[in-house]
Structure formats: structure tokens, C-alpha cells
Amino acid sequence: MRDRPFRRSPFAIDVGIFTVRNGQLEVLLWKTADAREKWILPWDQPKPQEQLEAAAQRIVREVIGSAAAWIELAGAFGEGNRHPADAEISVAFSAVLPGTSAEAKDPQLVWHRVADLPSMTQKRKTVLDAALSAVRFRLEDSPIAFRLLPALFTLSELQKVYEVLLGKRLHKASFRRSLHAAEIVEATDEWRGEGRGRPAQLFRYAPPKKKRVGRGIRFDALIA
Amino acid sequence: MRDRPFRRSPFAIDVGIFTVRNGQLEVLLWKTADAREKWILPWDQPKPQEQLEAAAQRIVREVIGSAAAWIELAGAFGEGNRHPADAEISVAFSAVLPGTSAEAKDPQLVWHRVADLPSMTQKRKTVLDAALSAVRFRLEDSPIAFRLLPALFTLSELQKVYEVLLGKRLHKASFRRSLHAAEIVEATDEWRGEGRGRPAQLFRYAPPKKKRVGRGIRFDALIA
DNA sequence: GACATTAGTCACATTTTGTGACTAATTCAC
DNA sequence: GTGAATTAGTCACAAAATGTGACTAATGTC
Numbered sequence: 001m002r003d004r005p006f007r008r009s010p011f012a013i014d015v016g017i018f019t020v021r022n023g024q025l026e027v028l029l030w031k032t033a034d035a036r037e038k039w040i041l042p043w044d045q046p047k048p049q050e051q052l053e054a055a056a057q058r059i060v061r062e063v064i065g066s067a068a069a070w071i072e073l074a075g076a077f078g079e080g081n082r083h084p085a086d087a088e089i090s091v092a093f094s095a096v097l098p099g100t101s102a103e104a105k106d107p108q109l110v111w112h113r114v115a116d117l118p119s120m121t122q123k124r125k126t127v128l129d130a131a132l133s134a135v136r137f138r139l140e141d142s143p144i145a146f147r148l149l150p151a152l153f154t155l156s157e158l159q160k161v162y163e164v165l166l167g168k169r170l171h172k173a174s175f176r177r178s179l180h181a182a183e184i185v186e187a188t189d190e191w192r193g194e195g196r197g198r199p200a201q202l203f204r205y206a207p208p209k210k211k212r213v214g215r216g217i218r219f220d221a222l223i224a
Numbered sequence: 225m226r227d228r229p230f231r232r233s234p235f236a237i238d239v240g241i242f243t244v245r246n247g248q249l250e251v252l253l254w255k256t257a258d259a260r261e262k263w264i265l266p267w268d269q270p271k272p273q274e275q276l277e278a279a280a281q282r283i284v285r286e287v288i289g290s291a292a293a294w295i296e297l298a299g300a301f302g303e304g305n306r307h308p309a310d311a312e313i314s315v316a317f318s319a320v321l322p323g324t325s326a327e328a329k330d331p332q333l334v335w336h337r338v339a340d341l342p343s344m345t346q347k348r349k350t351v352l353d354a355a356l357s358a359v360r361f362r363l364e365d366s367p368i369a370f371r372l373l374p375a376l377f378t379l380s381e382l383q384k385v386y387e388v389l390l391g392k393r394l395h396k397a398s399f400r401r402s403l404h405a406a407e408i409v410e411a412t413d414e415w416r417g418e419g420r421g422r423p424a425q426l427f428r429y430a431p432p433k434k435k436r437v438g439r440g441i442r443f444d445a446l447i448a
Numbered sequence: 449g450a451c452a453t454t455a456g457t458c459a460c461a462t463t464t465t466g467t468g469a470c471t472a473a474t475t476c477a478c
Numbered sequence: 479g480t481g482a483a484t485t486a487g488t489c490a491c492a493a494a495a496t497g498t499g500a501c502t503a504a505t506g507t508c
Contacts, residue, residue, distance in 0.1 A: 011235060011313055052302035052313065076300055076315050078276035089235055089276065089313070091300050156455070173457075174497060181495090182443030197454025198504035219406030380486070397488075398466060405464090421485025422473035 011089035013052060014041040015059045016074065016131025019111070020148050021099045025164050026111040027128065028063065028104060029118065039118045041092075041128060042109070056093035065105055068095035069147030074134035077127060094131040096147050139165055143184070146205040152188060154200035155179070183208055235313035237276060238265040239283045240298065240355025243335070244372050245323045249388050250335040251352065252287065252328060253342065263342045265316075265351060266333070280317035289329055292319035293371030298358035301351065318355040320371055363389055367408070370429040376412060378424035379403070407432055 017028040029039040042063045046055035053071060060068040074092040104110065112118055114132060117125075138144060145161045146153075159175050179185060186206035193199035241252040253263040266287045270279035277295060284292040298316040328334065336342055338356065341349075362368060369385045370377075383399050403409055410430035417423035 046302055046313075050302060052300050055302065073297075073300055076276050076297055078270055078274060078279065089270075089315070091313070091315075154455085171496095171498065172455090173499090176456080177496080178443045184443060193505065194454080196452075196506045198456080200455055219402045219408060378486085395465095395467065396486090397468090400487080401465085417474065418485080420475040420483075422487080424486055 011091060012043045012045055013055050013059060014043045014090055014092045014127050014131075015056050015071075015095055016041055016092065016128055016135075017060055017064065017068065017095045017097065018114075018132075018135055019097045019099050020161055020164050021111065023160060023164060025114045027114055027117075027132075028109055029112050029120075030063075030106075031108045031110065033108075038124075039112075039120050040124055041131070043090075052091055053093070056095065060095050060097075063105060063109055064097060064101070065103070066097070066101045069097055070142065070144050071095040072134060072138060072142075075127070075130035090127065092127045092130050094134040096135065096144055098148055098150055100150055136165060143205060143207065146184075152190065152202040152204055154192060154202060155185075156200060158185075158203070235315060236267050236269055237279050237283060238267045238314055238316045238351050238355075239280050239295075239319055240265055240316065240352055240359075241284055241288065241292070241319045241321065242338075242356075242359060243321045243323050244385055244388050245335065247384060247388060249338045251338055251341075251356075252333055253336050253344075254287075254330075255332045255334065257332075263336070263344050264348055265355070267314075276315055277317070280319065284319050284321075287329060287333055288321060288325070288327070290321070290325045293321055294366065294368050295319040296358060296362060296366075299351070299354035301347075314351065316351045316354050318358040320359065320368055322372055322374060324374055360389060367429060367431065376414065376426040376428055378416060378426060379409075380424060382409075382427070 019026055019028075028042060030042050031039055042059055044055065044059050044062075046052055047058075050058070053073070056071055057067055060066075060071070072094055074094040076092065077090045117128075120128070135144060139162070145158060145165060148161050148165075149157060155176060158179075159170055159172065162175070163170055184205065184207050185203040188202045188204060190202040191199040192202055243250055243252075252266060254266050255263055266283055268279065268283050268286075270276060271282075274282070277297070280295055281291055284290075284295070296318055298318040300316065301314045341352075344352070359368060363386070369382060369389065372385050373381060379400060382403075383394055383396065386399070387394055408429065408431050409427040412426045412428060414426040415423040416426055
């Protein structure tokens, strides 16, 4: 990532890097040296011969030291939404990391709660919103929630991650029933006592080999 | 759209333009003058100050004469998937048009059935697949099917569009029940007799003002 | 031992879905 | 005209999925 190279770059890759810490969804932002620029998403230009997604992964490694657990294209923006370094095109990616590997490598990089974002320009906010929407939108189809947790986790932890990402409470029995029907977790014979309360059994993510068939259109999910 | 300008362009916008004709999903492809290049998606570079989506809309207008009824970002590809004009980045959009306005403006532009595509390079095929996936993926959330039809349509026509896009048959009673529950169509007092069989009532797309609330996670739709 | 706390399960009412069979309105063949 | 064929539209009911409160289980705290 560079701090305003002041030359016309053909395009930039912005990455919204998300994690769940302390029961909150957080995003990693970069505080620019230029006071007017405030906070921006980590970004860089792709190197020659580099795939866009590979570039996004590289950016994640540069700022956090480890690879993202999930990454995906979130949007693309042209001239109208001008990038700080005058990039003509900005391609936005979303990435998620488990909370455990979420240590920023630079004092200018700070985790911010998504519910409580610092001052950003409108254009930057648009890109961040696109990245956030991509995470929420794909939550139903991709194992994003599992990537935010360590390999072994309790079902209560998993439920909490879904609640944070969806921004609403879920009913325990209902959550577990769906989970069981989907056959995507596998019980281990380990248990974890967390101080008070009954100890919880640990599970691991174990999707079936064959992909599950979908369910056709759901008009009730149509956005007007 | 240009025919291989043979200069290094920073990026290109490829547009997968889809329609339903004769009960088949079709995509508009451009036959290049260069015999080796075979068939490619309509494309161009964005003009200075032009938003990416606006550029995609312009490309649609250039090749078909009218605006797309629905358009959306489908993907972005870097160096690895090299573009014919050596673009460093290719941004792919999906667009759909009603079958009625689907007349190509150039003999090099030909509609092809998606189920029966002509010879394309692997890289071009990847972009087309991304565009097609975007249409199918958004079908559940966006009123794409309605944009493929004229303002007034019969429910059988609507069902047929969904069947073509989803690639599978739907049960009539079930389809109509979902449609009714979603409250997104409005009956008119017009009817249309199509030769034999009982005449069908005409409907129009009429989404509710307030957006409908979703339904939480559905693990059964998780892709492994 | 009583109680607070967290995990995990059950049961049942309610809603949603899949599906076959029915009725309705028209054209076509004779 | 009469009846078969064809397409539209509805109904009813079994099966499946979902929402939800209440229950049991295992631990720590006092």
C-alpha cells in the first residue's frame, strides 16, 4: 500500500478486511498522513501479470501478515468515484479473517467497529459499503462464518458470528436444527469449559463432498 | 467496440448481453475479423470520466440500439486472463434485454443460444460464465425476469422466463402461490387469447413500496 | 446444597411447500 | 353443434420446514 504516490495510476484495488472481535464486526482502516484524507481502505495497484484476486490477497498479507480466510470481488468503480491516487478504476474486494490472526502490522492501521466508523469521504464510504454488502450477501452461500472462527469452535460461538454478521438474534434450537440439516459441521469428542456453565462440545467445519441442490426462486427475498 | 486496436489499453469492459427468444436464453456475441479470435463478448474501454456501469450501458446501446433493462457487475479479471487487446484488466458486466428489443445493429453481432455456444477461447469462456452466473445468482433478489418481458405479460410467460433462466421446470400452482405471497405483480383487466386454449389475464410488475424483510440464513443453500 | 449460568434437546403449533387433481375458457376437427 | 385438445387458473391435502417456549444437563459460585 502506498501513501498518495501522486501519479496517475490506471487502477487500484481496495480491500475491505473484516473480522469479528469482542462480539463486534470490525474493519481494518488506514489513517493517511494527509490529514484531509482521513481514513481509507488498504489498497494497492496489481503488479504486472498478477491476478486481481491474488493482488487483493497480497494486500491482506502486507497489512495483517497472514492470508485472508475468504476473499471475493465486491464491486468496481470508475472515474465518477475518484480514487485518492487518481486511479481511473477502483476494484473492491472483501476479505475476512479469524479474530485470532487479526493484528495490524502498522500503527497507521486500526480496527474499527463497523457500527461506529470514523470520518471518511463519501466516495470511500461507498466502497466500504459495497465490501460489507458483499460479505452479508454471500453469508448464505459461502462458509464465511466458519472462516472467522478457529478450526474447532462451539455452536454458541458459531451462532454468535452469524448474529454479528446478520445484525440480529437467532433462536438457538432453530439455528442448530438448520445446521444439522445442512450437514456442514462435524462433532469432535472434545469439550471446552469456559468458566461457568455447562462445557460445550467442539465442532469442526466439514462440508459434504457433493454440492447441495438449491431450492429455486424465493420471491419473498426479492428486493423492490 | 473496437476490433483489436493493437495497443496496450489499461482496461476493458466486457458485457454479456442476454435475452430470452423462442423460449431459449441467448447471448449476443461479436465475430472478430481475425479468424483466430473467433467469438468474443462486446467490449470497449470506458471513456474519461465515465462510470463503469455507464460505460457498460453505452456498449449495450452501441450494439443493440436500446438501453439494457437490467445491468450489473459480474466479475473482474487481471493479467492472468489476458484480454484480446492486451488490456491489463477486464471488468465484466451482465445485461438483460426484453426479447422484443433484441435486434443486433451489425452483421458481425449474432445471438447465440447459451446452451449451444460457438467456439471461444477458454479465457473468453470464463468471462461469459461469470456473466451468466451473475444473472442466475441475482435472479432471486432482482426483478431480472420482469425486465425480460414487456410491461404486460401473462403468468405463464413469466413462469417460462424463470424456467429458462433457472434451467428447470417449475410447478404452476407453486409458482403462482409464491408470486402472490410476494405481492410483486398486479393484475390488469386485460386478457390475451393466444390462439387455442383459455385466454390469459395480463399482469404488470408492481413491487411494494417498502422493501420486504429477508429470512435469515438458509444453510441448505450453502455451497460446499 | 441452592442458585446462577451456559449447553443442548424436545415437543408442538404454525407456516410453507410439493403435487395431483380439479374447473374454466377457448380453438380445432368433424 | 359436439366433443377432443389445449392452455389458464384454482383447490385441497399431505409432507416438510420453521418459530418458539419449555425442558434437561453440566458446570462454577456462594
